[in-house]
Amino acid sequence: MGEYIAIMIAAITVNNYVLTKFLGLCPFIGVSKKLDSAIGMGLAVTFVMTLASFATYLVYVFILDPLSITYLDTISFILIIASLVQLVEMVLEKFSPHLYKALGVYLPLITTNCAILGVAQLNIQLVQSDQYAFGFMKCLMNGFASGAGFTLALVLMAGLRERLEFSNIPAVFKGAPVTFIAAGLMALAFQGFDKLVTITVN
Amino acid sequence: MLIFWAILSVGLLSLLFGLGLALAHRKLAVEKDPKIQEVEDILPQANCGACGYPGCAGYSVGLIVDDVGIDLCPPGGKKLIKKLAVMLDKEVIEGEPMIARIHCSGDLRTAKQKYNYNGINDCNQAVAMFGGSKVCSYGCVGLGSCVRACAFDAIDITKDLDVIVNEPKCTGCTLCVPVCPKDIIHMEPAKTEIFNSCSSLDKGGPTKKYCNVGCTACKLCEKACEYDAIKVENYLAIFDYEKCTHCNDCTVVCPPESIHAWMPDELKSERSEIALVDYAKAQLEKDNKKVEAKKVDTDSESNKEEKEKEKVEA
Numbered sequence: 001m002g003e004y005i006a007i008m009i010a011a012i013t014v015n016n017y018v019l020t021k022f023l024g025l026c027p028f029i030g031v032s033k034k035l036d037s038a039i040g041m042g043l044a045v046t047f048v049m050t051l052a053s054f055a056t057y058l059v060y061v062f063i064l065d066p067l068s069i070t071y072l073d074t075i076s077f078i079l080i081i082a083s084l085v086q087l088v089e090m091v092l093e094k095f096s097p098h099l100y101k102a103l104g105v106y107l108p109l110i111t112t113n114c115a116i117l118g119v120a121q122l123n124i125q126l127v128q129s130d131q132y133a134f135g136f137m138k139c140l141m142n143g144f145a146s147g148a149g150f151t152l153a154l155v156l157m158a159g160l161r162e163r164l165e166f167s168n169i170p171a172v173f174k175g176a177p178v179t180f181i182a183a184g185l186m187a188l189a190f191q192g193f194d195k196l197v198t199i200t201v202n
Numbered sequence: 203m204l205i206f207w208a209i210l211s212v213g214l215l216s217l218l219f220g221l222g223l224a225l226a227h228r229k230l231a232v233e234k235d236p237k238i239q240e241v242e243d244i245l246p247q248a249n250c251g252a253c254g255y256p257g258c259a260g261y262s263v264g265l266i267v268d269d270v271g272i273d274l275c276p277p278g279g280k281k282l283i284k285k286l287a288v289m290l291d292k293e294v295i296e297g298e299p300m301i302a303r304i305h306c307s308g309d310l311r312t313a314k315q316k317y318n319y320n321g322i323n324d325c326n327q328a329v330a331m332f333g334g335s336k337v338c339s340y341g342c343v344g345l346g347s348c349v350r351a352c353a354f355d356a357i358d359i360t361k362d363l364d365v366i367v368n369e370p371k372c373t374g375c376t377l378c379v380p381v382c383p384k385d386i387i388h389m390e391p392a393k394t395e396i397f398n399s400c401s402s403l404d405k406g407g408p409t410k411k412y413c414n415v416g417c418t419a420c421k422l423c424e425k426a427c428e429y430d431a432i433k434v435e436n437y438l439a440i441f442d443y444e445k446c447t448h449c450n451d452c453t454v455v456c457p458p459e460s461i462h463a464w465m466p467d468e469l470k471s472e473r474s475e476i477a478l479v480d481y482a483k484a485q486l487e488k489d490n491k492k493v494e495a496k497k498v499d500t501d502s503e504s505n506k507e508e509k510e511k512e513k514v515e516a
Contacts, residue, residue, distance in 0.1 A: 059215065067207040076212055083219035090230040097232075172330075 004141050006197050011145035013193035015122075017115040018153040019183075020190055024115030027106050028154060029179060037102040038158035042151025044092070044103065046144065048084050048110055049119050053143025055080045056120040057136055060127070077120045085111040119146045157183065237289075238266045244285050246277045250353040252375035271295065277354070277373040299392040300374040302367050304357075306342035306386050307399040307460065309364035312414040313338055319345075329383040337412035340401040342386060348378035395448045398423075398439045400460040405437050410458075417460045423452035 017023045024045070031041040056077050064070050089107055092100045100107070110116065123142055126134040160182050169178050242262035249257040253274035255264050264270045265286070272286040273295040280299070287294045319328050319335040325347035328334050334343040344363030356371035357378060369392070379387050386401045398417055402409045406418035419437035431445035432452060439452075439461065452461050 063211050063215070067204075067211060069204065069208045069211065072208055072212060076215060079212070079216055079219060083223055086223050087226055090226055093232050094230045 004138070007138060007141050008145040008148075010197040011142055012149040012152060013190065014196050014198070015146070016149040016153060016190055016193075017118060017146055018150055019187040020193075021115075021118065022187075023118045024113050024150060026109060027113065028150075028157060028183070029176070030109075031103065031106050032154055032157040032161055032179075034102075035155065035158045035162060037099075038154045039151070040099045041103055041106060042147070042154045044088060044099075044107065045110060045113065045116070045150050046147025048081070048088055048113075049116055049147035049150070050140060050144045051084050052077075052081050052116050052120055053123055053139045055084065057123060057127070057139045060124050061136075073121070073124060074117070077117055081116050081120070082111045115146070115150060119143050153186070156186065160186075235266050238262050241265050241286070241289065244282065244289070245275065246282070248277045248353050248373075248375075250277060250373075250375045250377055252276050252377060265290065276300070276375045279373070300389040301369055301372040301392040302357075302374065302376070302378050302387050303369075303390050303397050303399075304342060304348070304365050304367055304382075304387050305397070305399055305401040306338075306340070306384075307364060307366075307415050307462075308336065308338060308341045308413045309344065309360065310362040313341060313416070314412040325381070326383045334384075338402055338404075338409070338416065340384060340386065340403060341413065341416075343383065347381045347383075348387060351378045351381040353377055391443055394441075394443045394446060396446065396450065396453055396461060397441060398461045400438065400458075403436045403438055409437070413458075415458050415460050418458060420457060422455045422457065423461055426451045426455045 015021060018025065018028045027041055027045070032038050059076055059080060060070070060073060064073055064076065085108065088110070089100070092103070092107065119142065123134070123139040126142070127139065157179075161179060164178055164182065173181070239262075242259055245258035245262060247258050251257065253261045253264070255261040261275065265272065272290065272292055273283055275282055276299070284294055286292070314337045315335045316332065316337050317335055319331065321327055321331065323345050325334070325343040325345045328343050328345055333339050334341075336343070342365055344359070344365060346357075346359045346363075346365060348365065349357045349359050353375065354371055354373050356368045356373070357365060358368055359365050372392075374389065374392065376389060379389065384401070390397065400409075400413075400415070400417035402413070402416045404416075406420060409416040410418050417438050419434050419439070421434050421439075423432045423439050424434050428449070428451065429445045429447055431442045431447075432439050433442065434440070453459075456462075
């Protein structure tokens with residue numbers, strides 16, 4: 001159990017995909033204008049990340065590895081992620097049209113969100129290296145926790161930006177520049193979690 | 203053998219996902235009004251966003267689902283409103299067609315420059331440098347951000363950076379209005395012809411110093427107008443188009459010719475080419491004079507040096 005908690009903490013803080021690995025910056029800047037759409041986007045990404053960890057693990061362990069065609073991992077992962085995103089899009093359009101509208105173009109963009117491919121790749125590397133006896137459940141946990149970390153970063157950023165809207169910023173910094181500066185400072189703060197838990201592959 | 207497995211496994215995987223998605227699409231399909239597609243087909247497909255929706259597809263959804271007005275599409279004009287009225291059983295709304303006008307005609311030849319701008323070719327960038335290269339702080343920057351914003355190729359830029367709206371081509375979509383850092387693009391009724399192509403709120407003297415075509419607030423147009431359609435406010439002649447009859451009295455009396463009608467393409471390009479030749483000649487003369495002056499300087503200096511040398515030798 002302790003290992004699972006360690007994985008969770010590591011994925012949310014030390015290995016936060018946005019703020020320490022700098023993956024998935026497009027939705028991080030694009031969807032963090034409003035708090036509710038940020039939460040929606042975070043949940044969608046978490047959902048896709050968990051499902052992607054699940055599917056990529058199965059495909060890797062039961063298809064790619066036995067046939068020794070592991071060099072095809074990226075292309076098959078992209079295939080899996082793209083199909084999943086399509087599925088999520090359909091589900092959202094059917095059951096939550098408002099969220100579908102709020103996420104807009106960023107929802108199909110999850111397809112090419114490098115954070116999700118990053119999670120899949122990191123999982124596979126951890127499975128291969130076998131340092132932490134990385135199995136199916138741990139992969140799922142890592143995917144879910146990485147999504148949670150992404151959501152956390154997105155929600156924090158959205159909260160910051162909603163306040164930034166009303167603050168007195170010099171004209172040259174208005175809009176994207178001040179957002180980038182805030183993101184950089186947040187990333188700096190997240191460096192403080194370094195060595196809290198070590199689950200990394202180098 | 204390896205390549206066989208590779209092709210088979212990835213092919214089967216994609217087939218599986220494809221079938222899964224097709225199934226999901228059937229089960230999770232959201233029923234859409236077939237009218238949305240019909241409406242989208244008759245929209246102009248310019249995707250300019252003037253209606254406030256993301257593209258023509260967005261507006262067609264808005265028309266059917268949100269029941270918004272049928273007069274929001276400027277590029278479609280009256281024709282589209284009539285078509286939509288028939289299709290959606292609504293009354294025809296007679297909106298007045300508008301066009302964009304750039305209220306500045308100062309170019310490299312007519313308006314003085316503070317400095318030579320060699321930066322990024324974008325008006326908003328140039329304005330960050332002391333409000334643009336023109337001495338006039340109200341005038342057109344002339345780098346054509348509006349030209350690039352126009353979805354209908356209706357804004358032209360001449361060789362000496364005069365930006366003109368080609369009025370017959372303008373659809374009144376207002377895409378160019380927010381792009382302008384100087385806010386000098388105004389929407390005006392399309393049936394009007396004459397306008398004051400100056401936005402300077404400076405007094406007559408300063409305006410005259412830095413621009414040959416700037417409104418000097420001399421009030422000659424106000425006096426010439428029989429219909430009380432021109433008012434000079436804040437040192438700028440402003441038209442009341444409800445009273446204007448396009449009699450052209452004001453364009454005749456205007457000393458800097460800042461009040462004029464939109465000019466046809468040929469005339470404008472001819473004018474600018476002539477102007478460009480003049481401008482280039484003037485620049486050449488200036489440069490030549492500078493070079494000559496330098497030569498004289500160096501000659502005299504070298505002479506002095508030689509004389510000094512001779513003195514030392516002596």
